[in-house]
Amino acid sequence: MTQEAAVKDHQELPGEGAGLTPSRISGKTRLIGLFGSPVSHSHSPTMHNTCFEAMGFDFAYLAFDVKEEDAENAVKAIRLLNLRGANITMPIKRTVIPHLDRLTPAAELAGAVNVVVNDDGVLTGHVTDGEGFMLSLAEAGVEYAGGHMVILGAGAAAVSVAVQAALDGVRRITIFNRKDPFFDAAEERISRLNDRLDCTFALHDLDDERLLKEQMATADILVNGTPIGMKATIDQTALPGLDLLRPELVVCDLVYVPEMTRLLKEASARGCKIVSGMGMQLFQAAPAFEMWTGQKMDLTIARATLRSRADP
Template sequence: MTERLDGHTLLIGLMAYPIRHSMSPTMHNNAFAKLGLNFAYLAFEITNEKLPGAIDAIRTLDMRGSNISMPNKQKVIPLLDKLDPATEMIGAVNTVVNDNGVLTGYTTDGIGFMKSLADEGLDIRGKKMTLAGAGGAATPMAIQAALDGVKEISIFNRHDEFFDNAKRNVDIINEKTDCKATLHELEDQDDFKKEIASSYIYADATSVGMNPLQDQTLVTDPTWFSEDQIVFDTVYAPRDTKLMAVAEKAGVKHVFNGLGMMLEQGAAAFKLWTKKDMPVDYIREILFGDDAK
């Protein structure tokens, strides 16, 4: 690392709170080193209150850009100069690119989701998806899937603070894509079971399954799944989630956690900053070894 850093090194950040647990610095710094690129990636714990000053710093320090994570993905939008068209639909930013002082916001989460499936030889275009959640991960997943050609999406959410966002996602998908989206109440378990049964892929983009909810899953009955379906959990800590265990008990052939999505969304951001392809296989081995699913 020190051999690479000099007076010409460009800084890229990660602005979120909390964020010290992130694997992104390891991912990006190893990729820069592998390709001999003169960038450095650092994590900064930035709350909503600190965000305006932090975004100003991107311009002031001539940083190449930054990743943005919770709780800043929506708050950052009015602080930027431009949004990429898909990001405008999604209404959240996870990547900022600085081009000579002009800051453009992008969202790579949905791209990472679709690419992680493609990496496994799976194509969900023209198929039906059932998606649980309408938050920071679920929104770009739904909209990117619709933009990429998924035929139908059934979105389930509880009547909580994200329910209005779920309505917005459905409206945007129906108005601006060829995909048919419908909104469902997660409290209606019979409806949930029926929609999953008629879907090629079920994706859980909620926090259920993550600490402190690691012993929970929205689907507890293996009979809800069939062998030829895809079951995708955005959680990757723990690596083997409760949902994955239920799906594996059902004999589902394609069961994944969120590691691949996390890696591919990072790769998409990497390309926006560097114009280079991240050495994904090399980084996957560094981060996950034999644990990647």
């Protein structure tokens, strides 16, 4: 019996196996990974795989839980298994960098990578988080040129947003982060941005509530760039004192699971315009998809897939 006949015969069997169709995965399928921890909550595998199938690309996208100490091995796996590329998420957006061959200028400025592209064994690190965030602001009709942005958190995604915001015309960016073991490194990074970009950057202790209140009084946009608000901290916000939310403030969250974090709910109740992390999730994925496949992502399909996966 030929393979084709065997598949047809299997499809026609009654019972549980009836109606099965052959998998689109073949010996020629190229793999793309999502590396980081945690990753089980991510909508990226569903979004990318749906687009690959709908658009006829022979790729598969899988998530791998990779701890910070295993960043080097994750990059080695891209080379060894000849992955077409990968998305990189916390906590390894910085720790993969020494093991890559090249960085784009934006990734070098941000000191972080969220996309890796494998071109015949040459691994290039890109950062699309900031680009995706700024596109989500534009889609929401938010005016940001010349404005003042306050960002909570100084992690990789937050700094990527700060870099792209400065490149796109935001003229003042104030970042608040707790004085954790990474604060000094963040201070050095922000100092370099002040030297290289046409924007005034400042980094302060998030526990300095007087200074936070002072900066929030002149802010046009507030961005939560911390993971606070995800399911493990769903009842919390990174903002100490929700009375700092003014109706004219635009409030954004990089967290997208759940889409409506406590911060966004509180901001909406106070009359603020809100922008969820779902738009950033969509728009940061589009350039990565194009780099891997050579074609633009179908944003209609991608958006519908994300919407179907969103928490009620």
